[in-house]
Amino acid sequence: MSTNPVLVWATPLQAAAMAAIHEAAFPPGERWSADSLAIQVGQPGAFGLIDPEGAMVLARVAADEAEILTLATVPLLRRQHRATALLRAALDHARAIGARAMFLEVSETNIAARTLYEEIGFRQVGRRPHYYGQVAALTLRRNLS
Numbered sequence: 001m002s003t004n005p006v007l008v009w010a011t012p013l014q015a016a017a018m019a020a021i022h023e024a025a026f027p028p029g030e031r032w033s034a035d036s037l038a039i040q041v042g043q044p045g046a047f048g049l050i051d052p053e054g055a056m057v058l059a060r061v062a063a064d065e066a067e068i069l070t071l072a073t074v075p076l077l078r079r080q081h082r083a084t085a086l087l088r089a090a091l092d093h094a095r096a097i098g099a100r101a102m103f104l105e106v107s108e109t110n111i112a113a114r115t116l117y118e119e120i121g122f123r124q125v126g127r128r129p130h131y132y133g134q135v136a137a138l139t140l141r142r143n144l145s
């Protein structure tokens with residue numbers, strides 16, 4: 001099923017909502033607290049988008065490079081293209097404010113996320129062994145021009 005969610009810009013005031021989504025989406029140990037999310041979304045160049053039904057993305061732009069910091073959809077709402085909509089909106093915003101490429105790190109074993117990123121046009125440009133404990137991180141890049 002596909003959906004066309006209404007997205008809301010995140011501010012530190014929405015940190016609790018973002019944390020609730022993050023907590024539902026990630027296992028213990030990988031969840032980001034509301035305090036941490038509030039600090040991150042308040043950093044220069046950072047921006048967040050929330051699908052109030054239950055998905056969120058946090059990203060930042062530095063000079064002409066952008067980076068996805070985290071992306072999450074709550075389990076009950078997965079496979080409705082909510083993360084796709086958030087990623088596309090983040091790509092559009094990053095491009096609009098001057099970024100020429102978007103980067104991210106993804107666990108080598110995270111097939112759901114890797115498939116999603118591949119479909120959106122990200123390609124592997126690096127591999128960092130033991131980035132997540134025993135598991136490697138893949139560095140992915142997508143051109144924004």
Ligand SMILES: CC(C)(COP(=O)(O)OP(=O)(O)OC[C@H]1O[C@@H](n2cnc3c(N)ncnc32)[C@H](O)[C@@H]1OP(=O)(O)O)[C@@H](O)C(=O)NCCC(=O)NCCS
Nearest residue numbers: 025071072073078079080081082083084106112113115116
């Ligand atoms: C990865 C995640 C954000 C995807 O969210 P989502 O809203 O379900 O993603 P979408 O519906 O936009 O998926 C788009 C496409 O990605 C691929 N995809 C998504 N989940 C998949 C899965 N579990 N297995 C295989 N492919 C998958 C599919 O091609 C899907 O299209 P389709 O449903 O038409 O086949 C979600 O599974 C999640 O929150 N996971 C836990 C947190 C996480 O890993 N975040 C990313 C960290 S880098």
